[in-house]
Amino acid sequence: AAPSAPPPSPSTAAATPTAAVPAKFASGDVRISLVRQLSSGDYFEQWLAGAQAEAKALNVKLEISSGDGNNDKQALNLEQAVTAKPDAIIVDHGFAQTVQPAIKKAVAAKIPLVAFDVDPGTAEAVTLTQDDHQIAKQVLGALKADTGGSGGVVYVYVAGFAPLDRRNETWEQFKKDNPGIKQVAQIGVVNGSTASAVADQAKAALQAHPGVKAILAPYDEFAKGAALAVKELGLADKVKIYGADMSTADIGVMTEPNSPWVATSATDPANVGRVAVRAAALLVAGEQVDRALTVPPSLINQKGLRDAGISSVEQLTGAFPGLTTPDVARVPWAAS
Amino acid sequence: MSAAVQGGSRAAPSRRVASRAAAVAYRYGLLGVMAAMIVLFSLLRPAFATYPNALVVLQSVAVVGIVALGVTVSMTTGGFDLSAGACVGAVVMVTALTMVRFNLTGGTAIVAGLLTGLLVAGVNVLLTVVAKVPDLVATLGTLFLFQGLALIVTGGQSVAPGMTVDGAPAPGRYTEGFAWLGGGTIVSVPVPVVAFALLAAAVYVLLNHTRWGRALYAIGGNAEAARLAGIRVARYRALGYAVSGVCAAIAGILLSARLGRGDVGAGDPYLLQSVAAALIGFAVLGANRPNALGTVVGALFIGVMINGLTMLNAPYYAQTFVQGALLVGALVTSYTLRRIR
Amino acid sequence: MSAAVQGGSRAAPSRRVASRAAAVAYRYGLLGVMAAMIVLFSLLRPAFATYPNALVVLQSVAVVGIVALGVTVSMTTGGFDLSAGACVGAVVMVTALTMVRFNLTGGTAIVAGLLTGLLVAGVNVLLTVVAKVPDLVATLGTLFLFQGLALIVTGGQSVAPGMTVDGAPAPGRYTEGFAWLGGGTIVSVPVPVVAFALLAAAVYVLLNHTRWGRALYAIGGNAEAARLAGIRVARYRALGYAVSGVCAAIAGILLSARLGRGDVGAGDPYLLQSVAAALIGFAVLGANRPNALGTVVGALFIGVMINGLTMLNAPYYAQTFVQGALLVGALVTSYTLRRIR
């Protein structure tokens, strides 16, 4: 994966502004609080990079806090954000029951709110989701096609993370619908070093179940760990990996010679981050925003990446225009 | 030292002043750094020094603080409760299961949570006091055991109202009374803060003004001397772990109420944080041993800093570093001055 | 007590046999449990007892084991290096930055990584030996400091080849030689396993057969007695932290090579795991103190269990519990039998 390709030009259909910049945005006084559940991992980092880029473009100050996986901390961060009275709040992931009391306070304080991938429990807030069921469905479609609908699969999953739980629902349904596909083992760890811990477990599972055809790892840290395991055991021709999510590093792993990771389904996290900030900005400006925004995923496979010589997310969004969604929460006064 | 000798008696008065100053700085060093932080934040962000924000800070340290108070008591006897975080996690799961899965009342959930805390304490006591396994090793075993147990009772799933159990939605939900423990207020003060204050006072009195507290410290200082003096060492060590277990259980109940669900791994962050608060507390008021006041200050120290830095819009990834730097600074001042004194 | 008195001298021979058996069980208790585990897993899953799988197990414990060896050395002097995990994390980031961001060679990255380890050790020594801050508190400060530093140098981002730096893709990538450290083999044995074996042997010899090891243990046993016997306590305590820092750095380099990227928080899990391995090691061969062999066994104990349980398809959420239960069982046997002896 030679990263020497020239930086790709933004591939979005450049739209011209259709409205004047609101005064508040022009003066740079807009503050938006971003309250995150997690911040580490490629997905969350790229999401943030997108959100920050959009905030810069819109001349908005983004105040970021992260619960670092501690959900109570996220709720407290949200309460603190409410006391600091920003112009809008974005809640990025989190558990509904945990953040809803604080979201109520925000609504009571008349602070506009965008909830990404979490149920805000109120009609006042705008919800933004990436379609996790669709992500799982797409990648499982690829798995079914490659395996011919039968064979042993090692599944990587840890409960308690909302997107993973949703993807898991699709997998459970898929198993019922496709009795030929057998889950021979389930593994999973989430910690600061998820990839290497998953690799160790995947190796044990692959040793115990030599006939396995595929690993379903619907989270890129899982997929990277699984890829490491397959590579270290030298099973790349026999075992294929079906993942989810996408980052520049993930593209590197997928396009490596002999990489077992053949397909992934993803949204562009940076794009989702941009959409979240745009929606919040629209709320601040008092513009009309759909109450429920969705960013659809795309299926990306190894062959496509290799054929197009893609080595970064920027190039990827050029090749898959569907990954960029400029029409979702378009800001009329900016060129996005 | 040699300077002191040459100085002879003439230098004595000025040396005494210096050493008194050092003693003061030592006793109040960490408190001073905290006060400076508060003043600085207030000047930079007027919103910092407001009553609502003070409550946010207090609320952010309440749960950690309660766990840390328990850890402090277990430390007085020379023990060390690594299992406190796992206990918090187990209690969160147990309370959630009680209400959501078994559809029982909030009161029952509280009782179940406290019993879980005592169970953890019981295992610790069995290991350390009865089987004489060293404290760190024993409580590490308990940590894995209860971290594992919290996962097993729910099959590794989080427990949320409306979750599917054997194909049907779970019958129960968090009761309002229980949820009040996490989100309610008493005269505008959040319930967890009130609980923290009460427990802090109780632990302070226990450790500093009762026979039991002195016996606990005596065991920590020299268990053999305490035994030969007729102090029932085993019982007091058990008491230490029981207090730690109960505190962790209370923290778990409050956390569960705040989360509104039984979150797998909810207790994990509390081990390091509570130990940190208790250890920072060593340096408060020159105690150099586990103490209730110090632990409260230790917890507040971290809470104030994180809150203030967030308000100043310091990037979240810089906060850990600043926390480390301030902590190291405060420690170096405290302990270096201690020697000068 | 009264039973023993009544038993009198008649019971002596049989009691002696029993106590010898207990002594054997105590010495070999944990090893026995591990052997039993291996036999059981091999019977249930023939794939378990194969050479490739043995390598898988060894590779899964190599990084943790190396960190744990360092922690063990720091423990011998009565210290306790809580910062080892943070050091691993910082080294992962530094090596990744060196190659990816600054486009330097793998050799430079290794040197930078080792220097980072020594820097962590230096801060620990400054705090504990020079400023006389208690070990736990001091290394906790270092933990925050370097956890924070690892975040700050990259602005909270992971470092991966091809990442965007100031709008352009980062120039460098992991060199092949460096990647070989994580994925390569020497006569079919993975490099990290070879490194673990060499370091384990080195630490074993250091602690058990050199005067430095003897001095380290003497300081841990009674620092004042060691000082009066002519041991330069400060230097040896510094040595302990230096070994710990270097081990953590080596572990960080191997982890970085294996991951092929600098992951934020990559080191975090290694604190608890390495401390666990070192503490379990106390119970091995009746040492009841930090020791190299015990630490290796402690690391393998966990590795074998996780590998075997995964092979048996035990759900991931049951593994922590089984780990806890086995650990508690082994500890209770070991320490209870120790007293009977």
Add this chain to the structure above:
Amino acid sequence: MTFAVTSVSKVYGATTALSSVTLDLRPGEIVGLIGTNGAGKSTLIKILSGATAPSSGTLSYEGRPLAFGDPLDAQEAGVQTVHQNIDDGVVFGASVAENLMLDALATGGPRGWFLTRAQVRAAASAVAPGLGLPLDAPVESLPASARQQIVIARALARRARLLILDEPTSTLSEVEAGALAFRVRESAAAGVSVLYVSHRLSEIEALCDRVVVLRDGELVAMFAAPLDRTAIVAAMLGPAGAVPAPREAVAHVGREVLMADGVRAMPGGDAFGFRVRAGEVLGVTGLVGAGKTELLEQLGGARPLVSGKLSLGGAPYEPKDPRDAIAAGVAFAPEERAAQAIVPGWSVRAHVTLPWLRRHIRSGLLARHSESAAARHVIDLFGVRGPGPDAPIEALSGGNQQKVVVGRWLAGSPRLLVLDEPFRGVDVAARADIGRVVRERARETAVIVASSDPQELHDLADRVLVLHEGSPAGELPIADATPDRLAVLMSGAATRSGGRE
């Protein structure tokens, strides 16, 4: 009203520490318990006080059996004990007041569970009236003798039926020992049974109504007052034991080894100088707190020099730490065994070789056979009795531990040997052994010995330097050091009239 010990035995692994001891302790009687190091005295006391359980045998009070094995049970039966290892009696990190209160914490005072600091202080000063100890100071800041006083005060303050004192005077000076003897007689007069262990035969003679002699764990003899010292020593040592030989005269005094000029024992004291030659033994004495330990620690590099200059064999001697001192050929055996010399859990062998590890290196690694040989050498030289070089040092009796930690310094053939209270808890025979070896060694080595016991100095020293409150109070050749003259110098009465030449 008697405590009866009936055929009590105690077995530790292969060692029989006590075998079938039977003994009555009657009210108002002071019984001396003596025996050589490792005879089983402390073991018997640990059993009586509930610190350990006997392997067989019974204890009874007024004919009722007692089931000891728990210190609190023993206390409730009226047994108060001062154990040999005083650090088993105090809690470091706690204040003096809290230490004085320790038993009250166990049983609950009359004041219930709530205790303010003022209450603790009040209760503490009731325990230790007139001791003049700083109640709020941390106990570890006090010297060993003051800690011993605390432990004794606690035992005396509680209503006892049986008072047990295991070598209570080993850290005390004569004055304090005299005060203790007074209070012990007072207790006995009030009807308390007293069991008293000491290696100082003069104390035993002066205090005890009856003496019980233990040898190899067996009760071998019992003497009633008036006591005959020779008979007691003969019983202690047994048929094979040799009566200690009288001290030899100095054979030959060599070159000056240590020259000290302008040194001070303590920062506040007067400066002074002294010389020690090879082949002579300089004794240092003084009351508790006179500064003996401070002076010796400076010589041993354990404490920075307060002032002045030292030179060793003509070259300047400026040790920054004990390592420097050892490298310069100075061996320093510190005063407090438990706190300053013993590494818990370590074998006798490792204790012997700790200061000399470099000598046991063969091809880069420590050689066990060489270490074992060194350990066996010390064991043979001083007649250390116990389970052997590989046993943990805790398995040795207190006196035998002392022989190991003092003896290891003699193994190094130093130029200057600095011994602080080397005879603490050592029996008469062993004292003679150590004295003999030290005097033999003194042919090439200069020796400085601090002791508060004039008898010990007489057995060993050639000259005596007397300190008083950190200042020199006089120096006498041993022949002139009569108890009366020493007492005058130690009390400081002679300082003003210039007793020093």
